Amino acid sequence: MNRNNITLPAEIRLLLVKFTSLPAEIKSLAWMPDLLQLPVWRRNSLRLLGAILLAIIANNAAAQTVGVSVPDATSLGATAPAATSPVAVRKSPAQRPSNTLAKRPPFILVGAGDIAGCAELAGAAATAKLIEQIPGAVFAAGDLVYERGTAEEFRKCYDPTWGKFKDRTRPALGNHEYGSAGAAPYFAYWGDKAGPVGKGYYSYDLGTWHIVVLNTNCAAAGLGGCAAGSPEEHWLKEDLAQHTNSCILAYGHHALFSSGVFRSHAVHPELKALWQDLYAAHADLILAGHEHSYERFAPQDPEGRLDPEKGIREIVVGTGGRSHDLLGFANPNSEVREWETFGVLKLALSPASYTWEFIPEAGKTFRDSGSGNCHNAPPAAAN
Numbered sequence: 123m124n125r126n127n128i129t130l131p132a133e134i135r136l137l138l139v140k141f142t143s144l145p146a147e148i149k150s151l152a153w154m155p156d157l158l159q160l161p162v163w164r165r166n167s168l169r170l171l172g173a174i175l176l177a178i179i180a181n182n183a184a185a186q187t188v189g190v191s192v193p194d195a196t197s198l199g200a201t202a203p204a205a206t207s208p209v210a211v212r213k214s215p216a217q218r219p220s221n222t223l224a225k226r227p228p229f230i231l232v233g234a235g236d237i238a239g240c241a242e243l244a245g246a247a248a249t250a251k252l253i254e255q256i257p258g259a260v261f262a263a264g265d266l267v268y269e270r271g272t273a274e275e276f277r278k279c280y281d282p283t284w285g286k287f288k289d290r291t292r293p294a295l296g297n298h299e300y301g302s303a304g305a306a307p308y309f310a311y312w313g314d315k316a317g318p319v320g321k322g323y324y325s326y327d328l329g330t331w332h333i334v335v336l337n338t339n340c341a342a343a344g345l346g347g348c349a350a351g352s353p354e355e356h357w358l359k360e361d362l363a364q365h366t367n368s369c370i371l372a373y374g375h376h377a378l379f380s381s382g383v384f385r386s387h388a389v390h391p392e393l394k395a396l397w398q399d400l401y402a403a404h405a406d407l408i409l410a411g412h413e414h415s416y417e418r419f420a421p422q423d424p425e426g427r428l429d430p431e432k433g434i435r436e437i438v439v440g441t442g443g444r445s446h447d448l449l450g451f452a453n454p455n456s457e458v459r460e461w462e463t464f465g466v467l468k469l470a471l472s473p474a475s476y477t478w479e480f481i482p483e484a485g486k487t488f489r490d491s492g493s494g495n496c497h498n499a500p501p502a503a504a505n
Contacts, residue, residue, distance in 0.1 A: 228470035228477075229328040230258025235296065235375060235411020237442030238279040239268040245443025245464045246283040248483040252466050253287055256481075259328060260287045263411040264296025264338070264375025266308075268444060271299035273307040280311075283443070291315070295322040295337050296375040296411065304344065320344050323354050325361050330496075331471045332365040334358065334400070336374035338410075340392045350395040358396055362403035369471065369496035372400055373409035377438050379426060381459060382413040383450040397424040401434055404497035406476065407469070411440035414447035415461035416480060418490060422455045435494060437478065439467040463488045474499035 232253060238246040253260060267280040276285075284291070293312055299305040309319045317324030322337040322345075336358070340348035348354055362370070378397050382388025400408065401424050421433025440447070441464050449459050465482040473496070480490040 226329065226473065228472040229331065230256065230468065230470055231261055231328060231333070231371070232256045232258055232466050232468040233261035233263060233291075233409075234439045234442035234466045235263030235294075236265045236414050236440040236444040237262065238266065238275075238283050239444040240275055240279040241268075243279060243283060243443075245445070245483075246279070247443070249441070249443045249464050249466050250283040250286060252481055252483065253284070256466075256468060258290070260284075260291040261335075261373055261409065262291055262293040262442075263373050263409055263439065264294045265298045265411060265440075265444065266293060266296065268298055270301030271296075271305060271308055272302050273310065276307060276311045288312075292326060292333070292335060294335050294374050295339055295342075297339055300339055300342055305342075321354070323357065327368070328471055330369055330473045331476075332362075332368035332370050334361065334370065334372040334405075336372055336393075336396060338374035338376035338390065338393055338396075340390075348392050348396055350398075352395075355395050355399065359399050362399060362405075366403070367498055369473075369476070369498055370400065370403055370405035371407040371409070371469075371471070371476075372396075372405060375410060376412050377410035377436060378408075378424070379419055379422070379436055379453055379455070380410075380413050380438055381417055381449045381451065381453045381456050382415070383448050388413050394424050397434070401432070404432060405434050406494060406496055408434050408436045409467065410436065410438050411442070413438055413449070414440045414445050415449050415459065416441050416463070416465070416488075416490070417449065417456060417460075418458040418478075419453075420455045420457050421494075426454060428455050432497060437467060439480070441465050441467075441480075458490050460488045460490075462486075472496075 234249060237249070262284065266284070267275045269275070281288075293308075293316055295305055295308060295316075299308040302308070304320065305322065309316050309322075316322060317335065317337075322339075323335060325332060325334045327333065337345060337354060338348070339345065346353040374393075376390040376393060377388070378390055378393045380388035397408070415438065417438040419436045421429055421431075421435045423429045423433055443464050446461050449461050452459060463482045463486045465480055465486070465488070468479045468481055470477045470479075475493060475495050477493040478491060480488070482488050
């Protein structure tokens with residue numbers, strides 16, 4: 123069929139003729155009485171077409187103006203203005219750049235380490251009240267229950283406090299969990315949420331963020347240490363290689379950097395190989411506990427050198443409620459320190475950035491907050 127020889131109904135030709143003089147006549151609708159003599163079914167069809175055209179005109183303010191070709195009115199048997207009229211149309215979703223990732227609400231990760239001391243549960247109860255008001259995933263950065271991580275201690279001390287959030291908690295092993303042989307009660311309490319039995323390291327995702335949970339008890343029997351080539355370090359390197367486009371956050375119990383008074387307790391150089399893998403993968407954050415205090419470091423490399431562009435920000439948040447530890451003289455790159463307040467760290471993880479906020483227990487005033495950019499921000503989120 124020769125499409126150039128198609129004969130259009132008179133009312134459609136009239137509509138096209140009138141269309142060429144938009145937008146003035148569309149707004150006035152002065153030409154609509156010409157159509158009242160048409161059959162009902164044709165008037166209804168034209169009403170629909172008119173509604174569509176009106177919708178196009180109504181979107182002018184938010185649209186990009188492009189040229190729309192209109193058939194020559196004289197070829198349709200009528201006199202009409204020029205054949206091309208600038209008509210505003212809205213770009214289709216396929217034409218518009220996608221900012222879907224950037225518009226999603228951030229994922230929330232909140233928690234602390236060094237939580238429930240059975241001798242005094244007030245601190246753990248105070249921080250549990252904070253988490254009750256904060257939706258999202260919960261991290262528990264080791265030493266969840268004192269003194270030996272027994273099944274009875276989990277039942278009597280952790281369950282009534284942070285156990286309320288067990289379903290949304292992803293735990294890490296602390297040294298006190300190993301107060302029971304092989305941390306067996308810990309693995310029994312958490313089941314598959316704790317990673318493979320005997321290992322305790324695993325990973326999960328929150329949106330575009332890849333979360334790595336480390337077992338920093340490098341001397342634990344059966345773990346194999348944390349040095350380069352160890353089972354955990356080998357696993358970590360492979361895990362990170364599968365998430366090269368993800369923002370990366372890691373947490374465990376012990377810290378590589380700390381201003382704690384007793385260096386042997388505060389600083390753990392045996393973790394350097396794990397840090398090196400995380401640094402090479404452009405990780406953004408590492409969270410820890412062990413020191414019963416709060417300390418935030420500027421982004422730095424595994425040697426402790428300031429690195430604003432590619433460095434990892436470490437935050438020690440051993441403030442879950444067990445007790446308070448004094449801090450000594452500030453280590454290089456230590457930006458904020460506080461040791462008299464229980465509280466939790468709330469992270470908002472967006473596709474290209476993150477924010478942190480330390481929220482204190484009721485009655486205390488210390489706070490810390492800030493933001494940073496994700497080193498591996500997805501291209502769609504950066505637009």
